[in-house]
Amino acid sequence: MPKRGKKKEEEEESGGDGTGPSPAKAARACPAPPYEDPPPREATPEGRRWTLKVSSWNVDGLRAWLRKGGAQWVQEEAPDVLCLQETKCAAAAVPAEVRALPGLPHQFWCSAKDRPGYSGVGLLARSEPLDVTYGIGDPEHDADGRVLTAEFPSLFVVCAYVPNAGRGLVRLEPRLRFDAAFLQFLRRLDARKPVLLCGDLNVAHADIDLCHPRANRASPGFTPQERDGFSRLLAAGFVDSFRHLYPAARGAFTFWTYLGGARARNVGWRLDYAVVSQRLLGALCDSKIRNTVPGSDHCPITALLAV
Amino acid sequence: MPKRGKKKEEEEESGGDGTGPSPAKAARACPAPPYEDPPPREATPEGRRWTLKVSSWNVDGLRAWLRKGGAQWVQEEAPDVLCLQETKCAAAAVPAEVRALPGLPHQFWCSAKDRPGYSGVGLLARSEPLDVTYGIGDPEHDADGRVLTAEFPSLFVVCAYVPNAGRGLVRLEPRLRFDAAFLQFLRRLDARKPVLLCGDLNVAHADIDLCHPRANRASPGFTPQERDGFSRLLAAGFVDSFRHLYPAARGAFTFWTYLGGARARNVGWRLDYAVVSQRLLGALCDSKIRNTVPGSDHCPITALLAV
């Protein structure tokens, strides 16, 4: 029964955990050392201090994440809005400790229909949103529990868990359809108010955004089509806040597969983003990658805005 | 999603983990304190010292049992034959540490066909058996991986994992058919050589053999039909070695459900037996219940014979 056999270093650098043609190789560390998240820029270049802190985390199972102390970090970070992805947890099963998270009384949960334990997102907020919507208005994708949108007075916060293209890219086509539909959804929001999109977008945009770009050219999360989807997002007037502020930062990843001890060697991918409407750039103070925080195969990220 | 909700003390005293009508009640300890396994009787009443030590253990998953240190105890006990039940493990997946168990080089594994992770038995021996047979020669049951028989010069050792009647007794009928077919199988063996039957027979024979007999009159493992099956075994010339030697021993259990912390309160069942052909009684030195040994929801038992 060598199904669970240890091939060890086979797809250690594979991002969406795909079927990349990663050749077997030794457990070497990433040439780029882990990004060191600098002390926060507390204000905009014009000197306006941040007033909104939004964190995002793919928790890979809300209940397991809670057992591993994830809620602890939330209390230390004390965000005004918290976006969670891959909760794998129906709203009714959200543990009381999460419901009672100090400072985040307004909670919204969206999970996959008829698929317990799959996907799911949550949005927790200090102040009550003006409105909250579930999904992107596309029946093909909205059964999955992937998008939550909270309207606040000055902006929309969108929490998203973009579908994985799957091993062997078996679900690349639906993924690309999601990308297109999601972009239209974001454009419509952006026409009304500026948008802050946070979440696991399941793509590394450029070579600098993953440890082994060459080996993963055909891996889910780094196919040309997925990367193009992200480029189209940028072309539509949205900005990758982290890359905008730190254009040359290397080794800045937010995901490391559990396989083969990838995280210890920083064999990672940047899949989690805080993306802002261009006209929100003047309000952007900082975009943080909390890559030392344990609790999931993703780390949390945090955006600071003066809105 | 209160599927995993804590009903706590609902079927804590249910044996085969059935659907007994056990009323909800406080987590009280069993009135009978845990049986204290006395120092071994090293010889028969006639003074012949034991020459054969046979242990039996329902391991509830061979690999989990190994992780919990089960093999450690085997080395301390150093049996000549070891019978394992509920290995939940195909022969090819038996870990190397088990294959290398000192003193038990002759190993035989029988697992369920087309049902990975279900049932399964193993028989390990110091000396090579003259013959080993798989199953009982009944196609209805032999796909399950429940019986291994090893022929030695002076006796047959049968390792058995009798089918559970299932929650709500949904599989009581096949269980009773197994009992009947198995008894015929044992009679045929017994006609050739004396038999030592070891294993999880999935029945508590009498009130004294479980903590809460009244509450479990309709539970799998204590229905009148299953108890009658055991009585028929005895009527056919077989002897329950433990009860023969310790007719009044109370609180002597070999199984405690994981639910509700039953083991800590000794809310248990005696489901594991060393049964001998009557003419082997003169060779019986002792029948041990190792009820302090961890590693499974069952504890191991050991028979000592002068053969």
Added chain:
DNA sequence: CCTTTCACG
């Protein structure tokens, strides 16, 4: 409560 498998990542 705890094992196994499975799909998914």
Added chain:
DNA sequence: CGTGCAAGG
């Protein structure tokens, strides 16, 4: 490697 599920006990 690790999540949550299902079936089994």
